[in-house]
Amino acid sequence: MNLRITHGRVEYWNPGSGERHHYMYLSHHEADRLSRKKNDDFLSHQNNADSLFDCDDNGGSIIGLDGKVVGLVNKHVNKSFVPSCILDKCVDLWSEFRCIPRLHLGMKFTSIKLLDPVHVEKMWRMYKIEDGLIVEEVSKDSHAEKLGICLGDVIERFNGECISTTIELENMLLGRCRDHLDQGNHLNVDIDVSIQVFHLEERLRRTINLTVNVSDSGEIVRRRTCPITEGTSTSVQSIQHVADDSSLPRELTWEDLARRYHRLL
Template identity: 40%
Template sequence: MAPITKEEEGGEAWESRLRRRRTPAGSPTPPAGTAPSPPPSQRGKRERPGASRGRKRARATGREDEKDAEAAAASASPPAGHASSGASSGTSSPLRWPELPRAVLGEDSYGEQILEPFHEIDPAIVRAHGKLKTKYFAKLDRQLKLVSLDQRIPSSCMVDPRLLSVRKAATNSILQIAKVTVGLSSYIDDKMLGRTSGFLIDWDVENRIGTVLTSALVIQSKSPSLDEWSATDEYATHAEVRVHFMDKAATTVVANLLHYDKHYNLALFKVSMDLSAQIPSFTSELKFAEEVFVLGRDEGRYLTIDHGNVAYEGPSRLQRHHYMFITCRINKLGIGGPVINHGGQVAGMYSHPGLAFTPSSIILRCLQMWKSFNCIPRLHVGMKFSAISLLDLPHREVIACKCDIDDGLIVTQVSEGSIAEKLGVRHGDIIKSWNGENISTTIELENFLLDMCEKHLDKGNSIGSSVDLSIGIFHTRKGKHGTIKMTVNVSDDVEVIAEGTYPVTTADCTSGDDDDSGIIQGERVSRETPDDEDGDMESYFF
């Protein structure tokens, strides 16, 4: 597909960027060592009174006309090409400042030169000087737009003095990944829908086809809820998506949507292109506190770079389980861009405005299943979790003392009507193991669920079939350990965690604060009876 011609962007006013020039005797014109000097006959001499009176008479009678000004401008101009762009010849002419000739009348008591007053200079010369200054600034403006002099390019975090120790080591890695980092924009009826970054993850040499990975937010048309688990977001799969490359031609091509996944917030696009860069490698070895860089492209295709560390933080109740977090503030247009380590390996994709990224361990499993099954299936367990290992130490100590548990996942919400709710799993319970495997973080859980799906489908099973799970659980309210058997479905759709609700009736007007009578567990909402609270382990800690 033929590239789209890039629209020329409007330039900025550059006069404010020009260096102020100091001029003697209050002159508004800057000095220039290369400007022509006054004739010898004018140096150090006062002008003859008769000549001055002659000019005054000429001004009084208005004899100078525009034709005289043009002639004077021609005679006062530097050699041809001084104010031209050089477009008509192979070599651009040097930039020269048009110096207004002013006779030196002497020196003051401080040794400073006394120059001829402006009002005594030939008005035609002054007008010519004004026109030449306009040409000078126009040429300077053109020169400042040269790629080597362009000051409009935004700065990145790499100029931060605090990064001096890592700048040299990281520069080559960043510039290498930058070669495959692109910008994306989406449109419906030529109206922009969204803009993200992305990066090439595959290259078909024979067919010259590239695969770009980005966030599904590039085609998101509606997002009515902050809770991702509500799955109320909508996506415009028919939107036209354009991929913007940073190359000599500023190439833009229309991409074809290969796949998008609402649960993992990723999208894959196919683009026809030429490639002169190496496809980056991924790493699944990512540790908390590790330094990373986030790359992206802004509206002008310029590279954005942000630096931070992998945070000791897990997803909130509103965020899905596959996110890790970065300690720095990130350019919003970096969404969809690669998260890389110092070695130039892709450690993840920045995928959420809340400083969240999807680690490569999740991305690689998703890509593998998409290639194998043309979808990204997942087990829906109907629960939200937070990791004990990411809690503050005093909180972890309390859990260890009261529950005799050092690790695991805390249940932060159970979906209304789910299998887990029917089996008695409640908010605040602790999941210790899955099929006998100890799992410490939600990232480990997502990898476990994806691995279970892949093995299940490799055996010839299909989407919609079921998988049995054995879950080790600590019932916090009762202070009891146990195991539950749970059968869950394999689905390629987004998982929804529904909040339990029930209608308030007149019966609630007379019931006591702790009266759960009339509420059928699992039908309206899961609410424990007084018997369920026996042996309560002070669940308010969780």
């Protein structure tokens, strides 16, 4: 009978670099946070009206104003929940195939639409781009890195579809995995997905085939560690290996990387 009901609103944030694509976030009323501090000894203060609000949810359903379940609280990440559209696909995959596979892209992203309006306007003014996913991390030695995808580049399309948020991306990845298994294929194999990339530094748009792995294991995006050498110029080992496009740079400095990304900020 320890049913607890709280209220709040959905915050459209981009997931952090250590979080999964499918998380959405909640913002509770200020009274929720204050009440937690005042009601650590909850049972002895049941007459306190603030005790009805508690933002430290440890599980449960997220119910919209129309009474429908829209997600499930994730107690492992602060104030986050998994939306129903993702849960439905996961349950469906598990029921039929006893696994929940996804495509390992080797990248982390930030949605342009979820940046603040100043950054969105700047992207449009400088590059005429108003939609897509900004590459926030590229996994070391991944196929994405070998194709020349770098920090700050914008992924505009996956398999011809415009992708605006990481939730839409995760939906697309799960759907592609469902198609893969429906065709009688197996896990832990490589497949190709078509992506349209805009390289900010070169102002170059390309459509390339990215080889990704179909796996039901968690994806680890490995950060590249670069030695810092003495001298007036700080250099890194080559982080771009582009076999099919000689117009892209073969090597970037730390200053290039910082400029490429913080130009968006």
